[in-house]
Amino acid sequence: MLLIHCPYCEEKRPELEFRHAGEAHVARPADIANISDAEFAHYFFYRDNPKGVAYERWRHIHGCGRFFNAARDTISDKFLTTYKAGEPKPELVEAANENKAEAQKGNSAK
Amino acid sequence: MSAAGANRIAGAGRLTPANTVRFTFDGRDYTGLEGDTLASALIANDVHLVGRSFKYHRPRGIQTAGPEEPSALVGIRRDAARHVPNIRATVQEIHDGLAAVSQNRWPSLAFDIGAVNDIGSPLFSAGVYYKTFMWPKAAWKHVYEPVIRNAAGLGVAPDQPDPDRYASRYVHCDVLVIGGGVAGLAAALSAAESGAQVILCDENANMGGALRFEGEAKLDGLEGYEWAQQAVDRLSVMDNVRVLQRTTAFGYYAQNFVGLVERVTDHLPAPDPDTPRERLWQVRAKRVIIAAGAIERHMVFANNDRPGIMLASAARMYLNHYGVAVGRKVGVYTANDSAYAAAIDLKKAGVDIPAIVDLRTDPDSGLVEEAKGLGIRVLTGHAVTGAGGKLRVASMTVEPANGGSKAEIIPVDAIVMSAGWTPSVHMYSQSRGKVVWNEESQRFLPGEYPQDAVSVGACNGTDGLQASVTEALAAGETAAKETCPKAKKSGVKITVDGEGKWAGNMVGAGPGAGAGKVMKAFVDFQNDVTAKDIRLAVQEGMHSIEHVKRFTTNGMATDQGKLSNLHGLAIAAEALGRPIPKVGLTTFRPPYTPTTFGAIVGHARGKLFDPTRKTPMHVAEEAAGAVFEDVGQWKRAWYYPRAGEDMHAAVNRECRTVREVAGMFDATTLGKIEVVGPDAAQFLDLLYTNPFMKLGVGKLRYGIMCREDGFIYDDGVVARVAEDRFHVTTTTGGAPRVLHHMEDYLQTEFPHLKVWLTSTSEQWAVIAVQGPKAREIIEPFVEGIDLSNETFPHMSYAEGKVCGVPARVFRMSFTGEAGYEINVPADFGRQVWDAIYERGAPMGMCLYGTETMHVLRAEKGYIIVGQDTDGTVTPHDAGLSWAVGKKKTDFVGIRGLNRPDLTAPGRRQLVGLKVKDGKTVLEEGAQIVANHNQSPPMNIIGWVSSSYWSENCGHPIAMALVEDGFNLMGKTLYVPMPDRVIEVEVRDTVFFDKEGGWIHG
């Protein structure tokens, strides 16, 4: 079971309290009634399936109830960072390095 | 001779001779000592033959003294329901009354018919299942598989429900130490004395690891085992330490989440029924210190599986801990020093050691001289090339390692062996670590750590007692310092005196039995994989160790190849002519040792398997004789049969009574959401297809909720309680997802709206009173609401009091009758229900359940989302175009509804069906065709979504989703069934009171 940092609760909480909610940064078009079929298809049906960093929505449904965003590495399954809904996509170079540093802490402890 | 077995050595071991324990094996009575494992007690009684092997049915004995045991698997029986197969005799502790049976033999252990597999074994080589039983295809299912399943395999699964209790616990700590040997104890002491929260677990009954058999070294001036017990005592009384014995770390998951299973009662003769048999500990540790030790490997030679042949360290454990000699005349075969220690200990205990056969030509060790000094014959540069005997080893054949002179046959009744030690990297590997080959020491060791963990002692390749202790103390203190803000210096010092014999040289891979010979030199005992099988796999083209593993099943048994993996790899590498690290090691996966389903399931059995939800009126409904149906987790009153009524009769009566008099129904399970805030109306306008801005206070509206793709998601009635407050209802099953869906839009798409949501599903008990007499029945209970048709017409809402408690009253109907849904705070629900029932019943009112509710709504053509819709139905398809706001510029689904395929002709549309024979009730889910004379596969144009007998109409009624249904009114369609074809006519969906006058009273 993963631990997920909730940006609203400001701590890591057990995965059981969360629910995945699809891809992040897919905004509902402002004038949705008038967009073309192609635009609607891109908004509603098309999703990225990247190997590497994926941006996801999660909801702390059995906790504070808030939706938030996460950047997760689909190879290692690790959360790189989480951030509040509405905040811009984070700069991930830094976040990825931090993650690596944390993982290597065990080695330095030897 | 001791009462507790002929092989018990007076003065040896740590068990108390007076504490005898009686147990049975295959129905025969034996005596052991308190603290014995089944294996030690059987060997004490000179029983080595304990089972038959998986494939060849070869006689098998006890090869180890611990959890790595591949062969000595038995069934343990406590009573009829408590029979557990495949228990390792080396782990199971004996208790009075324990009954063990051998497995995979018939008719008896000593004479087993299945052993013909051994003679016919050329047929059963590696890959045999893949190649032999391919043809004819049908024979696999009816001939080969049943025979193979009967002949192969181990224990028999119990056929009764498990009567035991299991518990589980989440627990957090700074430092989890896996393994209670000298390194684990030192690390735990150091971390604990530094102030960290520590959990120490060990899979054995006694902590101490190798100190249980290694008596030479002294720690803090004490004999090793004695020191270990004092260390455990010291840790056990510390508030910040949890010591878990008989507890296996079986799985290492992401972010230092480690599963431990504690065996709480299996060793007890009469467990307290309140005590769980096993407890699952789900540990989240800031750091894991792996101190899992090392596992000795066997030597690979012909017939190396004969009972009486075992690991050298196991023989030492049986002697030094249990006081049991594994034989009277014990041969030794080794490629490293640690077998010498066993030979010396056994010799000193009075056991005859005919020879130590050492593969090495020039073993550079003081132990050789010590052995020779005791008068033991040492044959260096020699190999054991075979073992004699069948049910028990009787001799060993010794030849010079490089061949040449002729073989010598030495009579023995046991052989102890050691090919070296394999560091236990299972936990490290499970943590997703990649092991690294160490060329110098010829073993795989932990590489980079993907998680916050560290290995200490033998599992880290650290040789020697002093080095292990030093490493572990440092790791414990560092772990505390880095995980616990309040940590201080540990101050723990452990003085080590002597290294022990075992620790001297723990490396060296033994050779496989030579290539090209027909014989059985076992690599994997549990899956009956021989050296030849592995060479065959390579010969057949398996070049990756992953393929070799799957082809031969080497390492795939329940012991996960704890003894065999490295041998298999070495033989494969040799056959491939490639170095070991180039061939690679297979991945270790959880569980480390077999884990019961009980432990995984824990508390979630019986009543706790899933919550059972009951409404406040449940007891009253039960008393009224309701039959309940499961609706999700809810128990809902289905129908209320009276004496002599079956379901059909009861439902017919209920349906009639509601329309003729009145009925009362429990609608509590409907989802309810309170939507509050100045922008509440605007929010609902966006979430529903219907317009909500102009809904007046005190009015109700039926609303449809779509997803963005235009398909119906949920429906319900919405009341405007105040300008800024709505009471929204949802379907019973839809309650959580509708709230989730609303929160999603509110938080992420419409965050500018000032509105908040709260689930009130369980705040209100909902009592529906429906029918011509509904008003007359409830009127006397209602205060503050004028119920007259003029002031409180259909689709009105008001707050007042019912039976003196605050109530929200909806004038609405899901039956087509004039009716009310009375919401009262749930804790009052049963009392209000009873009060209304007491008045209504004498007036002719009945209670009705969900079945009648379904029939009555279908008579009116009201849909049930999820029954008459399936996630591909739009409001237009369902005939609900009137509920889609034409003038609205935005709502969820507005664009989806205009997608080309949703506006194209030929969509499946909801229509009514008249069954032409006037009596057949269609099956829900039945398929519909336009032409029943076509040959299959037929062109399906729709399906029946709702179908009932309507007592009020006097004929069956049905709704269906049919292609282009709205344009097929009056057309005849067909419902093909297995035995006949039913003719139906397409019609509208309103079967009763087409004008809709009844609803207004």
Add this chain to the structure above:
Amino acid sequence: MADMQFSRELPLAGMMHGGPGVSISAAPEANRINLRAGDDALAGLSKGLGITLPKKPKTSASNGSRHALWIGPDEWLVIDEEGDPAADCAKVKAAHSAVDVSHRNTAILVSGPFAADVINAGCPQDLSLEIFPVGACSRTVFGKIEVVLYRTAEDAFRVECWRSFSDYAFEFLKDAARGA
């Protein structure tokens, strides 16, 4: 028939279980509101309720019989066994949502030296005093249901759950208390 005098029937009325090191019992009846509001309304609501609504995650505030539990950044559960928080909020002008959930929830009191261990049979959160001190509260999971957990003393918790889940919660706690 206006003379009817009904009293609340709590779903777990009178339920009690005593085991070694832990006791489990149904809490007495209480008034509750689920309060949701933006930052602009907090001062007014705090004044109206007579309690400073906590803004820090996982914390609570108490005043006499009244307890306000932080649930989310715009959500509080206010519990009062005597007063009526809904009535107090009704007087506050700033936009907010106060919804009576007195009957939606019911509560189980778990106390004794093994209280945290017993709750940890189904709750995956770290309940050590450092991480979950007295006064801490959180919506979380317990087995297969959602609960709000509130630590009222070092060895005492209040477990709030929806009424139809209370039987499950109580039975689970009882099962976990056996042989704890």
